[in-house]
Amino acid sequence: MNLLNVINRLRKTTNPPTEAKSAGSSIVHFGILGASRIAPDAIIKPARCHEEVCIKAIAARDLGRAAKYARKWSIPKVYGGQGGYQDLVNDPEVDAVYIGLPNSLHCEWTIKALSAGKHVICDKPVANNANDTRRMFAMAAEKNLVLLEAWQPRFHPALHRMKDIVDCSELGSITSMHAHFGIWGNVMFPGDDIRYHYDLGGGAFMDLGPYPLNVMCYLTSSNPTVECARAICRPKSTQVDRRMETRLIFADTIPATIIVDHALEGWGPFRLLPRWVKITLKVECEGGTLEIWNYPLPSLWHTITVTPKRGRRRVERCYKRQGDRGEEWWSAYRYQLEAFVDKVKRRSPMAWRSAEDSINAMQVIDAVYTKVRLINDFQNATDAYRM
Numbered sequence: 001m002n003l004l005n006v007i008n009r010l011r012k013t014t015n016p017p018t019e020a021k022s023a024g025s026s027i028v029h030f031g032i033l034g035a036s037r038i039a040p041d042a043i044i045k046p047a048r049c050h051e052e053v054c055i056k057a058i059a060a061r062d063l064g065r066a067a068k069y070a071r072k073w074s075i076p077k078v079y080g081g082q083g084g085y086q087d088l089v090n091d092p093e094v095d096a097v098y099i100g101l102p103n104s105l106h107c108e109w110t111i112k113a114l115s116a117g118k119h120v121i122c123d124k125p126v127a128n129n130a131n132d133t134r135r136m137f138a139m140a141a142e143k144n145l146v147l148l149e150a151w152q153p154r155f156h157p158a159l160h161r162m163k164d165i166v167d168c169s170e171l172g173s174i175t176s177m178h179a180h181f182g183i184w185g186n187v188m189f190p191g192d193d194i195r196y197h198y199d200l201g202g203g204a205f206m207d208l209g210p211y212p213l214n215v216m217c218y219l220t221s222s223n224p225t226v227e228c229a230r231a232i233c234r235p236k237s238t239q240v241d242r243r244m245e246t247r248l249i250f251a252d253t254i255p256a257t258i259i260v261d262h263a264l265e266g267w268g269p270f271r272l273l274p275r276w277v278k279i280t281l282k283v284e285c286e287g288g289t290l291e292i293w294n295y296p297l298p299s300l301w302h303t304i305t306v307t308p309k310r311g312r313r314r315v316e317r318c319y320k321r322q323g324d325r326g327e328e329w330w331s332a333y334r335y336q337l338e339a340f341v342d343k344v345k346r347r348s349p350m351a352w353r354s355a356e357d358s359i360n361a362m363q364v365i366d367a368v369y370t371k372v373r374l375i376n377d378f379q380n381a382t383d384a385y386r387m
């Protein structure tokens with residue numbers, strides 16, 4: 001590992017080069033709903049370096065905000081005001097819609113986009129609950145359109161490498177798993193952030209839980225039952241979890257713990273020293289342990305540490321797999337876009353997150369909230385969008 005190479009890779013990951021676009025009709029034109037913070041990383045920059053993708057339009061609730069965002073990111077069409085989102089969804093020049101709205105709006109706008117005949121990438125968690133998730137994917141299937149929950153680590157080679165290590169005989173069967181995803185939310189997000197509002201589908205487990213949960217489902221090729229859960233709510237809230245601790249059982253026998261936290265404790269004397277993030281995942285196996293650091297954003301930097309009971313400990317990194325498409329500097333979002341376009345074009349993607357993956361994960365999220373009795377009048381939201 002050479003520091004200059006790492007810096008060069010990171011520079012391209014965060015600011016990718018612009019690819020020449022392929023001829024007209026083969027391009028997938030995207031519209032973006034919401035001038036969100038995540039859209040540049042999730043779709044705008046990946047589109048820049050995908051020869052078959054162009055960003056055609058942006059819609060924001062406020063036209064001025066949409067126009068400013070469009071200027072910043074060189075997006076040709078702008079929609080705003082009360083009907084702005086629907087106007088974008090109706091635009092005949094838009095083939096696919098990226099949804100980076102608050103969680104409580106994912107179902108409504110996915111259904112509206114699918115109804116207008118658009119393919120959809122909807123950010124994680126794909127909905128507020130499993131019922132809505134089922135309806136969204138049923139409609140995508142009925143309309144023969146692609147719907148993808150944007151949980152981007154699933155597309156990154158680092159996770160594929162982990163899965164290979166688990167599936168080969170080197171460490172034997174998994175015996176338990178432990179994950180922690182905590183962030184210093186007070187500094188990273190404003191006090192009125194969407195993550196802190198019950199009505200917008202907020203909560204630490206809604207926001208951070210999908211990462212460790214989905215990795216564990218992927219590694220074990222199974223869905224867990226929820227044994228117990230404990231929530232600590234945000235100050236002055238009885239509905240929005242600041243921290244959630246859960247115990248799950250995968251494949252009937254594998255115990256797992258997941259802790260997510262939007263207000264990570266500090267460290268050192270009196271825990272006064274700040275800590276930005278805590279992202280650990282440890283997989284205990286009969287023949288040793290497997291750990292990954294930075295499973296949420298592996299394209300920035302990650303380590304996969306393999307510690308066999310017999311044999312030497314080693315540290316691996318995997319940004320591109322031999323024989324697969326991709327570049328070392330591709331972000332997980334770029335790998336995700338590659339797969340999405342492959343699906344839209346009826347080609348075989350290198351990896352995929354299926355409807356079942358998303359529905360099953362949402363069922364677990366529902367079950368966690370039910371355990372801590374924070375659930376939930378989310379289900380009521382369903383009626384408003386019933387077709």
Ligand SMILES: NC(=O)C1=CN([C@@H]2O[C@H](COP(=O)(O)OP(=O)(O)OC[C@H]3O[C@@H](n4cnc5c(N)ncnc54)[C@H](OP(=O)(O)O)[C@@H]3O)[C@@H](O)[C@H]2O)C=CC1
Nearest residue numbers: 034035036037038059060061100101102103123124125194
């Ligand atoms: N996959 C990933 O790596 C990540 C995924 N996410 C997911 O992306 C989504 C958006 O997150 P993030 O970009 O951080 O959020 P932001 O708050 O930056 O963006 C949310 C957007 O939603 C729109 N919006 C519509 N209705 C409302 C409302 N009532 N209140 C607030 N905003 C509203 C706003 O758009 P407008 O411009 O129209 O006002 C705003 O731009 C979430 O689902 C989150 O879980 C977030 C971070 C990382």
Ligand SMILES: O=C1OC[C@@H](O)[C@H](O)[C@H]1O
Nearest residue numbers: 124183188195207208296
């Ligand atoms: O998806 C996400 O990933 C990173 C987190 O910091 C953020 O809260 C979340 O929305």
